[in-house]
Amino acid sequence: MNINLTLISQMVVFAIFVAFCMKYVWPPIMKALDERATKIAEGLAAAERGQQEQEIGRQKALEEMKAAKTKAADIVAQAQKRYNEVLDEAKRDAQGEADRIKTAAHAEIEQETNRAREELRERMATLAVAAAEKVLEKEVDASAHKALLDSFAKQL
Amino acid sequence: MATAELTASDYIQHHLTNLTLGWLPDQGLVFAHNAEEAAAMGFWALHVDSLFWSIGLGVLFLIGFRKVADNVTAGVPGKAQNFIEWIVDFVNENVRGSFSAKNDMVAPLALTIFAWVFLMNLMDLVPVDLIPWAFGQFMGLFGADPHHVYMRVVPTTDPNITFGMALAVFFLVLYYSIKIKGMGGFVGELTLHPFGKFGMPANLVLEGISLLSKPLSLSLRLFGNMYAGEMIFILVALMYGHNMVLSLGGGVLQLAWAIFHILIITLQAFIFMVLTIVYLDMAHQTDH
Numbered sequence: 001m002n003i004n005l006t007l008i009s010q011m012v013v014f015a016i017f018v019a020f021c022m023k024y025v026w027p028p029i030m031k032a033l034d035e036r037a038t039k040i041a042e043g044l045a046a047a048e049r050g051q052q053e054q055e056i057g058r059q060k061a062l063e064e065m066k067a068a069k070t071k072a073a074d075i076v077a078q079a080q081k082r083y084n085e086v087l088d089e090a091k092r093d094a095q096g097e098a099d100r101i102k103t104a105a106h107a108e109i110e111q112e113t114n115r116a117r118e119e120l121r122e123r124m125a126t127l128a129v130a131a132a133e134k135v136l137e138k139e140v141d142a143s144a145h146k147a148l149l150d151s152f153a154k155q156l
Numbered sequence: 157m158a159t160a161e162l163t164a165s166d167y168i169q170h171h172l173t174n175l176t177l178g179w180l181p182d183q184g185l186v187f188a189h190n191a192e193e194a195a196a197m198g199f200w201a202l203h204v205d206s207l208f209w210s211i212g213l214g215v216l217f218l219i220g221f222r223k224v225a226d227n228v229t230a231g232v233p234g235k236a237q238n239f240i241e242w243i244v245d246f247v248n249e250n251v252r253g254s255f256s257a258k259n260d261m262v263a264p265l266a267l268t269i270f271a272w273v274f275l276m277n278l279m280d281l282v283p284v285d286l287i288p289w290a291f292g293q294f295m296g297l298f299g300a301d302p303h304h305v306y307m308r309v310v311p312t313t314d315p316n317i318t319f320g321m322a323l324a325v326f327f328l329v330l331y332y333s334i335k336i337k338g339m340g341g342f343v344g345e346l347t348l349h350p351f352g353k354f355g356m357p358a359n360l361v362l363e364g365i366s367l368l369s370k371p372l373s374l375s376l377r378l379f380g381n382m383y384a385g386e387m388i389f390i391l392v393a394l395m396y397g398h399n400m401v402l403s404l405g406g407g408v409l410q411l412a413w414a415i416f417h418i419l420i421i422t423l424q425a426f427i428f429m430v431l432t433i434v435y436l437d438m439a440h441q442t443d444h
Contacts, residue, residue, distance in 0.1 A: 002195055003316060004178070006203040010210060010320025017214045017272065022264035025218065028225040029244050030263075032237075035230035 125153040164394055171284065171390050174314060175205035175306045189304045203314055210311035213275040214268075221271070243271065247429070254433045257440035259332075262433060269321070270429040276311045277382060277421030281414055284389045312382040312424075315375065322375035325432050329370065332439040341442070370435050374428065381424050385417050 129149060169191060176194040177187055178201025187204070188194035194201070224240040233241060247267045255262050287309045292302030311317040333342045346363045347356050392413060395406030 002174075002176075002197075002201070003319065004176075004197070004199050004201045004203070006174075006201075006206055006314065006316035007320045007323070009202065009207055010317050011324045013207075013211055013214065014268075014321050014324045017218060018261070018265050018268045020218055021221070021268045022261055025221045025225050026244070026264040026267060028228050029221070029240065030248070032228040032230045032233075033241060033245065033248075039230055 121153045125149050128152060167394065168387075168390055170303070170306065171288065171308070171386075173306045174203040174308050177202045177204045188306075189301075203308075203316060205307050205309070206311045206314040206317050209279060209309055210272075210276060210317055213279070213311070214272050217268075217271045217275055221267075243267070250430060251433055254430065255437045255440075257336075257437065259436070259440065262436055265328075265436075266429045266433050269325075269432055270425050273312060273321075273378065273428050274422060274425035276317070277425055279310045280313075280382060280385055280389065280417060280421060282309060283410075284386070284393050310382060310386055312378055313386045315379050318375035318379040318382075319371070321428075322371040322378075325374060325435060326371035329435050329439045332436060336440050337442055370431075374431055374435075378424050378428055381420055385413075385420060388413055 173188075173191045173194060175187060176197060177185070178194070178197030179185055180188075180193060180196060188197060188201075221240055224237050227234075228237060244267060247270055248263055251263045251266050288307040289302075291307040292305045295305040296302045308314065333345075337345065346367065347353075347359050349359055349363060351359055389410065392406050392410045395402045395409070397403065
């Protein structure tokens with residue numbers, strides 16, 4: 001219980017410990033604490049920002065979707081129109097082709113008919129000449145009576 | 157362990173004597189063999205046990221904290237860092253709450269005081285006889301008489317230790333008072349309040365007492381609490397070894413007092429720290 005040199009020693013030791021603590025212990029720990037506080041604040045701010053951005057993104061996505069839908073509807077409408085156009089054109093073309101073929105067929109039929117008629121007429125003429133030969137029992141000069149025979153054939 | 161050849165007062169006396177290293181006129185530099193010799197050594201003697209435990213615990217505290225401070229991270233802290241940060245944060249809160257001026261030394265000072273005093277107080281929870289007995293046996297190996305080998309393991313029950321710290325704080329208070337307020341301001345604070353300049357002597361007496369009471373109350377509070385606590389542990393320890401009932405009662409009492417003491421050692425460390433902060437804050441106040 002005596003007061004002695006221990007007291008002064010303790011004071012010196014105390015001063016040394018405080019100095020050490022002040023230099024090597026307190027600042028790094030405090031720095032880390034402050035840094036973490038900053039980090040957390042930044043993190044919270046970032047989270048806030050992220051939420052806002054997400055909201056904006058959502059709005060944007062909705063708009064995009066709406067635009068896409070409109071566009072899709074446009075495209076469908078256009079396609080419908082084009083489809084109708086193509087259909088009409090095809091119909092028209094088909095009609096034209098059909099008409100053409102029909103005309104050609106008519107013409108051919110006409111031609112064939114004419115040709116048949118001509119042939120028939122010639123056969124008739126030959127037949128008539130032959131008949132006449134038989135009737136007259138004499139050779140008729142076909143070339144001399146061609147005009148007569150032709151008019152005769154035409155009357156058939 | 158009050159044995160037959162040792163009376164109760166001898167036992168207590170033994171526990172309250174420090175391991176004192178000093179000069180004796182007839183023996184030179186020796187460890188005191190009894191309380192009288194220790195007293196005879198006068199001022200130029202060292203309490204080796206108090207200093208050993210005080211420095212040892214202080215170094216333990218600094219190494220522990222330094223280790224964490226070395227690997228400190230602002231990211232996810234480990235368990236040790238978490239614990240240290242908890243203490244640092246607690247001290248920092250107190251400093252910020254009570255200390256309004258700007259001084260980078262106060263917070264580390266407060267941390268040192270809190271952790272160090274707490275650790276020194278904590279030695280009180282080690283059973284009172286354990287370390288002294290072991291040390292006595294150990295020194296017995298070198299031919300010393302275990303009954304005259306002293307060892308006090310709680311530095312804060314040594315007034316040298318508490319006064320040493322309180323005086324250091326007191327000098328800091330004086331230093332900052334003069335630094336912040338100037339010599340004139342400090343002297344003025346001591347002499348011009350509370351009665352104005354015509355009551356100067358009365359002012360000086362009042363303010364002087366209030367100034368001097370700071371280190372005194374600071375150190376005596378800690379010393380008194382720890383000394384009384386240790387004394388009770390010693391008295392409880394006296395109950396052992398007589399008979400079954402007393403021993404059991406002693407065991408219960410020791411446990412109860414130890415649990416209560418956990419509160420006291422923490423509280424005293426905390427009070428020492430807070431008062432230091434407050435005194436230093438007062439030293440930094442320019443307007444009275």
